[in-house]
Amino acid sequence: MGNRVTRGNFEWVYTDQxxxxxxxxxxxxxxxxxxxxGPDPHLKWIVSCMVLTQFCACYLVKDLSWRWVFFWAYAFGGCVNHSLTLAIHDISHNVAFGNKFSRRNRWFAVFANLPIxxxxxASFKKYHVDHHRYLGGDKLDVDIPTDFECWFFCTPMRKLLWLFLQPVFYAFRPLFVNPLAITQMEIYNALTQLxxxxxxxxLWGLKPIVYLIAGTVLCTGIHPFSGHFIAEHYLFLKGYETYSYYGPLNWMTFNVGYHMEHHDFPSISGFKLPMVxxxxxxxxxxLPQHHSWVQVLWDFVFKDTMGPASRTKRIYKKDLKAF
Known part of the structure; x- marks a missing residue:
């Protein structure tokens, strides 16, 4: 048997990442x-300005009509919030203050989380470690869609719905795939956010809360920025499980498009990945690379060869006993 075989529509490989x-x-x-x-001195200041901007926006939207609240949530606030999620991604690798100050990084991530x-x-940090350590790992990497997702979201309209529901699946998939004990930091995260x-x-009523949460949901679902969710690890070309994108949207997403470089060197901040x-x-x-996240979303929805199961999976020693 070779190193690659198709099973359950996933591409199973028997080699290390x-x-x-x-x-x-x-x-x-x-x-x-x-x-x-090591730490990036610019990250904490940029993130702090983004958080402050969103709090100012909360004040500005408090008297708007509901349709304008949702408009600005998608057109502006959601873009900032999506960018903040990618800042949190960077912070999860301790690049805000360095490995020696891991707790500062955890609390700064909670601060960056506030406008979301x-x-x-805190939950993202807990599971993202395994995404790097066990890339594509069956029952370990919660970035991999479940069998139900692969079975149900198989037509263009259903795949479009799946993209819209990305925030829901990222929130609840870990509970079914690889549930881990709740940590003290997750409790602090929840209490601070509440x-x-x-x-x-x-201070300002319900509309600012809706502005923040709606922006997060809308702009991590169907939005040009969200193309990175698909572009990073879905199999657009057989045999390649990680892809980079070097286009202009990196300017607003902490260079998350440099994803091959990021997985090679996760301790290097997004700002420095182009130097790699x-x-x-x-x-x-x-290496194969993407040139447009919008094109990535289009191809994912309308190409019959693409779907939630277009991923590489492997079994790591940690979970061999489960089989």
């Missing part, structure tokens, strides 16, 4: 890349 070996090769050839690792309206930063939501409600490609271009320039 490619990033481990490539990281070793690149570091051996370009040890200067190690200097890019629902607590998730306290701030209550404060906003008492610049230092070691022969490892990235010839």
């Amino acid at each position: 490619p990033h481990t070996q490539r990281r070793k090769e690149i570091l051996a050839k370009y040890p200067a890349i190690k200097s890019l690792m 309206g629902v607590p998730y930063s 306290a701030v939501n209550i404060m906003i409600y008492r 490609r610049k230092i070691a271009p022969e490892y990235y320039d010839n």
Whole structure:
């Protein structure tokens, strides 16, 4: 039997994830890349400005009609919130204050979480570690859709609905795929978020709360930014399970498009990932890449060969006993 086989519509592989070996090769050839690792001094200031901007927006939308609340939630607030989710993604790798100050990073992620309206930063950190450690791991990587998702969301209209419901699946899929014990930080995250939501409600009423949460839901569902959810690891080309995107939307998404580089070097902040490609271009320039997140969404919905099951899966030693 070869290293790849199709089973249950997923592509099952019997090799380790490619990033481990490539990281070793690149570091051996370009040890200067190690200097890019560590805290990014710009991140905390940019995130703080974004959070402050959203709180100002909460004041500005309090007297708008409901249709304008939803308009600005999608056109502006949701873009900021989606960007903040990607800042939290960066912070989960301790790049705000460095590995020596992990607790500062956790609390700063809670701060960045406030405009999103629902607590998730602590839970994201908990599961995102496994996404890197066990990329594509069956029953370990909660980024992989469930069998039900793959079975039901198989037509263009259903796949469009699946994209719209992305926030719901990301929130609840871990509870079915790989439930982990609730941590103390998750409780702090929830209590802090609840306290701030209550404060906003008492100051300015319900509309700012709806503005924040609606923006989060709408702009992590059907939105150009959301193309990165599909672009990162869905199999647009057989044999390649991670893809990068080098287009202009990276300017507003903390360079999450540099996803091959990110999985090779997760301890390097998004701001510095372009330097990885610049230092070691022969490892990235010839790999398949996406040129438009909007095109990614279009192809995912309307190509018969694409769907939630268009992912690579593997079994890690940690979960061999389950089979």
